[in-house]
Amino acid sequence: MKVAIIGGGPAGLYSAILLKKQRPEADITVHERNRADDTFGFGVVFSDATLDNFEKYDPPSYRRITQEFAYWDDIAVHFRGTVHRVGGNGFCGCSRRQLLLILQERARELGVKLNFETEIDDEARFADADLVVLADGINSRFREKYAAHFEPKVDLRSNVFTWMGSTRPLDAFTFIFQETEWGPFIAHAYQYEVGRSTWIFETDPETFKRAGLTGLDEQQSAARMAEIFGWFLEGHPLLTNRSMWRKFPMIRSQRWVKDNMVLLGDAKATAHFSIGSGTKLAMEDAIALSDAMSDAPTVRAALALYEQGRREEVEKTQHAADVSLVWFEHVDRFWDFDPVQFAFGVMTRAKAITYDNLTLRAPDFVGQVDKAFARHVRKQGFDIDVETPLAPMFQPFRLREMTLVNRAVVSPMCMYSAKEGVPVDFHLVHYGSRALGGAGLIFTEMTCVGRDARITPGCAGLWNDEQESAWRRIVDFVHANSAAKICLQLGHAGRKGATRLMWDGMDRPLEQGAWEVISASPIPYFPDSQMPREMDRAAMERVKAEFISAAKRGEACGFDMLELHCAHGYLLASFISPLTNQRSDEYGGPLENRLRYPLEIFEALRSVWPSHKPMSVRISATDWAEGGITGDDAVQVARAFAESGVDLVDVSTGQTVRDAQPVYGRMFQTPFSDQVRNEARVATMCVGNITSADQVNTILAAGRADLVALGRPHLVDPAFTLKAAAWYGAKETFCPPQYLPGKDQIFRNSVRDRLDFEELKIKAKPKTRAELKAEATKPLAAE
Numbered sequence: 129m130k131v132a133i134i135g136g137g138p139a140g141l142y143s144a145i146l147l148k149k150q151r152p153e154a155d156i157t158v159h160e161r162n163r164a165d166d167t168f169g170f171g172v173v174f175s176d177a178t179l180d181n182f183e184k185y186d187p188p189s190y191r192r193i194t195q196e197f198a199y200w201d202d203i204a205v206h207f208r209g210t211v212h213r214v215g216g217n218g219f220c221g222c223s224r225r226q227l228l229l230i231l232q233e234r235a236r237e238l239g240v241k242l243n244f245e246t247e248i249d250d251e252a253r254f255a256d257a258d259l260v261v262l263a264d265g266i267n268s269r270f271r272e273k274y275a276a277h278f279e280p281k282v283d284l285r286s287n288v289f290t291w292m293g294s295t296r297p298l299d300a301f302t303f304i305f306q307e308t309e310w311g312p313f314i315a316h317a318y319q320y321e322v323g324r325s326t327w328i329f330e331t332d333p334e335t336f337k338r339a340g341l342t343g344l345d346e347q348q349s350a351a352r353m354a355e356i357f358g359w360f361l362e363g364h365p366l367l368t369n370r371s372m373w374r375k376f377p378m379i380r381s382q383r384w385v386k387d388n389m390v391l392l393g394d395a396k397a398t399a400h401f402s403i404g405s406g407t408k409l410a411m412e413d414a415i416a417l418s419d420a421m422s423d424a425p426t427v428r429a430a431l432a433l434y435e436q437g438r439r440e441e442v443e444k445t446q447h448a449a450d451v452s453l454v455w456f457e458h459v460d461r462f463w464d465f466d467p468v469q470f471a472f473g474v475m476t477r478a479k480a481i482t483y484d485n486l487t488l489r490a491p492d493f494v495g496q497v498d499k500a501f502a503r504h505v506r507k508q509g510f511d512i513d514v515e516t517p518l519a520p521m522f523q524p525f526r527l528r529e530m531t532l533v534n535r536a537v538v539s540p541m542c543m544y545s546a547k548e549g550v551p552v553d554f555h556l557v558h559y560g561s562r563a564l565g566g567a568g569l570i571f572t573e574m575t576c577v578g579r580d581a582r583i584t585p586g587c588a589g590l591w592n593d594e595q596e597s598a599w600r601r602i603v604d605f606v607h608a609n610s611a612a613k614i615c616l617q618l619g620h621a622g623r624k625g626a627t628r629l630m631w632d633g634m635d636r637p638l639e640q641g642a643w644e645v646i647s648a649s650p651i652p653y654f655p656d657s658q659m660p661r662e663m664d665r666a667a668m669e670r671v672k673a674e675f676i677s678a679a680k681r682g683e684a685c686g687f688d689m690l691e692l693h694c695a696h697g698y699l700l701a702s703f704i705s706p707l708t709n710q711r712s713d714e715y716g717g718p719l720e721n722r723l724r725y726p727l728e729i730f731e732a733l734r735s736v737w738p739s740h741k742p743m744s745v746r747i748s749a750t751d752w753a754e755g756g757i758t759g760d761d762a763v764q765v766a767r768a769f770a771e772s773g774v775d776l777v778d779v780s781t782g783q784t785v786r787d788a789q790p791v792y793g794r795m796f797q798t799p800f801s802d803q804v805r806n807e808a809r810v811a812t813m814c815v816g817n818i819t820s821a822d823q824v825n826t827i828l829a830a831g832r833a834d835l836v837a838l839g840r841p842h843l844v845d846p847a848f849t850l851k852a853a854a855w856y857g858a859k860e861t862f863c864p865p866q867y868l869p870g871k872d873q874i875f876r877n878s879v880r881d882r883l884d885f886e887e888l889k890i891k892a893k894p895k896t897r898a899e900l901k902a903e904a905t906k907p908l909a910a911e
């Protein structure tokens with residue numbers, strides 16, 4: 129077998145090593161345009177888990193790599209004169225040059241041919257090769273040559289960064305957030321060998337310009353950075369090596385394989401440096417390729433297997449990197465946070481690290497986070513314990529004169545079980561049991577303002593006396609038997625109306641008994657959905673009157689709060705999104721116009737809803753579709769509602785158009801709540817695939833939302849909050865007297881369960897290499 133590898137970076141060299149080990153008879157050549165020791169950059173970083181992989185696949189190179197490594201355990205966050213350190217992270221740093229020399233040496237030993245100073249510009253010279261590995265890095269010539277096939281997408285990010293070095297020793301992965309007269313600068317720094325550390329500096333383009341960095345050469349810009357970070361460098365110089373400022377390209381390719389050619393490493397996909405995974409991904413690609421080559425009967429089959437098996441893992445890492453880079457791009461959002469909350473945000477930005485996980489590793493740090501959170505709550509006038517505070521989920525919250533005993537919310541969820549819009553016994557039990565389960569706030573399902581405003585024939589409504597009295601019975605039950613508040617969500621289905629019950633085909637048009645549907649513009653939801661009638665002024669007035677009447681009935685029922693549903697493609701959402709609003713009157717066109725009708729309704733409701741009671745609006749903060757609403761638009765939407773008196777923005781996403789492409793994942797909508805809250809400066813509630821109290825606490829403690837709603841988790845577990853209260857020791861959490869023996873038991877058992885769980889977690893966690901090294905070098909205690 130003949131293998132040609134283009135590019136002698138980590139991906140090219142490691143794939144050469146693994147393939148040669150697997151097939152000693154193969155003729156494998158790496159072609160690299162640079163000289164053997166001619167490499168850019170300073171250090172690279174690997175996690176302990178990545179090193180475990182290297183140990184398994186090639187122990188000799190692993191041993192040499194780990195002999196050269198610097199280990200550390202802590203992450204240190206410097207911000208506004210404070211430093212917060214968190215241990216247990218298990219990272220290793222190594223010089224990139226050294227890593228490549230080790231891999232070259234190992235490849236040579238195995239009989240791989242290394243062809244340096246050879247720039248490949250045409251793969252035709254490898255016509256006789258069985259396999260051609262394209263490991264030619266971030267600017268891959270071959271990915272571009274076959275762009276029509278690989279379909280790469282390059283997203284050039286906004287921030288600029290440069291990679292420098294220093295002799296400053298560091299004992300932790302160090303983030304420095306530096307305020308300057310020009311704006312914020314960030315340093316990501318770590319030691320990779322004795323007396324050498326990597327320094328990646330990052331800033332936004334405006335700060336870059338204001339700081340006079342434009343047009344400076346390497347030495348001059350190093351001097352400027354040394355001035356800014358001089359207080360930390362303690363006289364150590366900054367070193368340069370092709371340290372140009374540039375923007376990070378986030379690269380994704382639709383295909384990785386063409387005939388017998390395969391893209392590996394940065395050539396196929398990149399991951400932002402803030403999660404330090406570029407070299408890891410490159411080398412793990414090599415591992416995946418060698419696994420596929422050993423499992424499949426032919427090269428083509430192996431390449432298909434590689435792409436199929438590897439893509440999910442790469443995309444997951446890229447998603448984490450995306451979330452992380454967005455955090456760094458928007459660091460100014462958090463600049464006025466309490467430093468400990470800011471540090472918590474840094475630690476938890478990419479979702480892998482959470483409140484509970486940090487509690488295990490750094491209980492003092494989390495203790496400080498809790499105290500800062502509690503101090504903030506106390507400033508809002510709550511008489512709470514700030515010395516031994518409860519977890520953020522169990523801190524109270526106030527909107528106008530409505531006080532919530534905790535921050536867990538039952539998200540609005542249609543039950544499709546009403547009879548002619550009248551809530552039935554099912555609803556009483558459903559809402560009642562969730563209120564008994566301890567959530568601070570319960571939302572009703574979307575309650576429709578008229579018969580023709582319904583989504584399905586099973587939707588609840590509030591347009592007649594019978595419905596009003598059924599809702600009053602539910603509200604009275606909640607108030608009489610729980611500490612929960614209850615919010616009425618009012619909506620109109622618009623073009624998604626006259627559809628079937630969820631279990632008969634969500635959003636599919638009714639086959640019989642349909643009513644006429646209306647929308648901002650005459651665009652059907654599915655091609656075979658009913659064509660909606662474009663609303664004229666008379667229809668707008670009629671619907672507004674229906675909303676006002678329903679709100680008045682809501683007040684008569686005793687609801688504590690009112691939410692206007694402007695999300696998920698229903699009537700008011702159809703005005704906001706440019707994909708569903710193509711009107712040429714003053715309600716169409718720019719966002720300001722598209723918001724006009726939803727705001728008219730909101731203001732009309734605000735004027736009849738009692739001023740001491742709060743109002744919220746649910747929005748779809750993105751359409752997840754080309755040309756649709758984006759997070760930036762959502763900030764404008766939130767600002768407009770805030771000016772009209774909204775107290776809370778309930779941030780959901782999507783469900784507005786059929787061809788949306790949402791990026792699902794844990795807490796996937798929370799970044800939008802974060803953006804709205806910290807840019808528009810309004811209180812937010814987030815929702816969407818939040819499944820644990822740990823996640824709730826992580827979101828709240830990092831300041832990404834003020835309230836957290838859970839939908840599906842509450843469907844299967846009405847007592848979600850009470851159980852979480854037992855876990856976190858929030859003893860005062862309400863429980864109906866009838867259930868107190870159950871509360872006593874779960875609170876008692878939880879203490880032991882939690883200790884057992886933590887012990888198991890600690891036992892199950894292998895020691896980090898830094899811990900092992902520290903143990904090995906510890907002087908023996910005197911007998």
Ligand SMILES: Cc1cc2nc3c(=O)[nH]c(=O)nc-3n(C[C@H](O)[C@H](O)[C@H](O)COP(=O)(O)OP(=O)(O)OC[C@H]3O[C@@H](n4cnc5c(N)ncnc54)[C@H](O)[C@@H]3O)c2cc1C
Pocket residue numbers: 134135136137138139140159160161162171172173174246247248249263264265266268269290291328392393394395401404405406407408410
């Ligand atoms: C600022 C910065 C910081 C980073 N920090 C880290 C970190 O801390 N940890 C980490 O793991 N990763 C880090 N990375 C990422 C890491 O450097 C890359 O992700 C990794 O090197 C990718 O390996 P690769 O083999 O795919 O590509 P490369 O290392 O770029 O190797 C590609 C090779 O191909 C050669 N080549 C290109 N075209 C040709 C051609 N036509 N003919 C012959 N040879 C060719 C190039 O000379 C190069 O040697 C960082 C990257 C940047 C930019």
Ligand SMILES: Cc1cc2nc3c(=O)[nH]c(=O)nc-3n(C[C@H](O)[C@H](O)[C@H](O)COP(=O)(O)O)c2cc1C
Pocket residue numbers: 539540541542543572573574617630693695746780815816817818837838839840841
């Ligand atoms: C069965 C069901 C019905 C829903 N009905 C509504 C609704 O009436 N109003 C609304 O705003 N959202 C509705 N949603 C969306 C939820 O409120 C929530 O935003 C979504 O389920 C994501 O949260 P989760 O991952 O916690 O379930 C519904 C969701 C489900 C699963």
